[in-house]
Amino acid sequence: MFDPLLPPAFFSFAALVLGLCLGSFYNVCVHRYLVGQSVVSPGSHCPACGHVLSWWENIPVLSYILLGAKCRSCKGRIHWRYPAVELLSGILALLFAIKFGPTLQWAVYMAFLGIFLVASFIDLDSFILPDVLTWPAAALALSTPLYLPVDWAETLLGSLCGAGIFLLLQQAYLRLRGLDALGTGDIKLMLSLGALVGLTRLPLMILLAALSALVVAVAYMRRPDAQGMRTAVPFGPFLCLGAVLTLLWGDELLNRIIGF
Numbered sequence: 001m002f003d004p005l006l007p008p009a010f011f012s013f014a015a016l017v018l019g020l021c022l023g024s025f026y027n028v029c030v031h032r033y034l035v036g037q038s039v040v041s042p043g044s045h046c047p048a049c050g051h052v053l054s055w056w057e058n059i060p061v062l063s064y065i066l067l068g069a070k071c072r073s074c075k076g077r078i079h080w081r082y083p084a085v086e087l088l089s090g091i092l093a094l095l096f097a098i099k100f101g102p103t104l105q106w107a108v109y110m111a112f113l114g115i116f117l118v119a120s121f122i123d124l125d126s127f128i129l130p131d132v133l134t135w136p137a138a139a140l141a142l143s144t145p146l147y148l149p150v151d152w153a154e155t156l157l158g159s160l161c162g163a164g165i166f167l168l169l170q171q172a173y174l175r176l177r178g179l180d181a182l183g184t185g186d187i188k189l190m191l192s193l194g195a196l197v198g199l200t201r202l203p204l205m206i207l208l209a210a211l212s213a214l215v216v217a218v219a220y221m222r223r224p225d226a227q228g229m230r231t232a233v234p235f236g237p238f239l240c241l242g243a244v245l246t247l248l249w250g251d252e253l254l255n256r257i258i259g260f
């Protein structure tokens with residue numbers, strides 16, 4: 001593992017700042033996908049009143065706090081998603097920097113973190129995992145053995161088995177309960193997630209995803225406005241979470257489980 005002490009501390013800090021700034025961009029991607037706007041233009045503005053943001057209203061997380069979660073112009077509330085995405089992006093960039101150091105592997109995983117963050121927050125809002133994200137992610141993930149120290153067979157089989165398991169689950173649900181509980185988006189997403197974690201770590205990834213989804217679903221169902229078992233929960237974000245946890249600590253976890 002990469003030693004997180006000085007001077008690598010500088011890299012970790014730079015990664016954190018980069019992650020926070022990228023988070024700001026991911027917010028733009030999520031919001032503009034949900035409302036069907038172009039990602040490149042116009043510049044950053046308040047979605048409610050169109051007020052164009054000055055530089056100090058555009059600082060990740062900090063601006064949200066300084067502005068008191070309100071637009072300076074129309075006093076409309078800023079969605080909690082904005083600081084959440086920025087903070088998550090920053091923390092993940094930092095954790096991956098500590099784990100992988102200033103390597104190509106870190107840079108490649110940063111690209112995946114961006115895709116998965118944007119896809120997850122779109123899924124949370126709209127129950128859609130856009131093809132424009134899942135297909136390129138799958139292509140990129142399946143090509144990682146070309147430039148990363150990962151095994152071809154692990155990558156290929158992880159991808160096929162990951163997507164295959166979810167395809168079978170979807171079909172089973174459809175036949176037995178007449179319920180389309182798993183979207184095809186989840187299956188396409190598994191093509192890339194399975195490739196990234198590899199076949200050996202795939203069961204751990206799915207277990208972590210299922211456990212985190214269960215924890216959130218139980219917490220959610222206890223809310224007074226929940227509709228019990230009929231409450232729909234998008235699974236994409238949990239699959240991404242499971243994969244991220246597996247990439248960060250999967251090997252250590254598996255070693256402990258096997259050593260036990």
Ligand SMILES: [Zn+2]
Pocket residue numbers: 046047048049050051071072073074075076
């Ligand atoms: Zn406004």
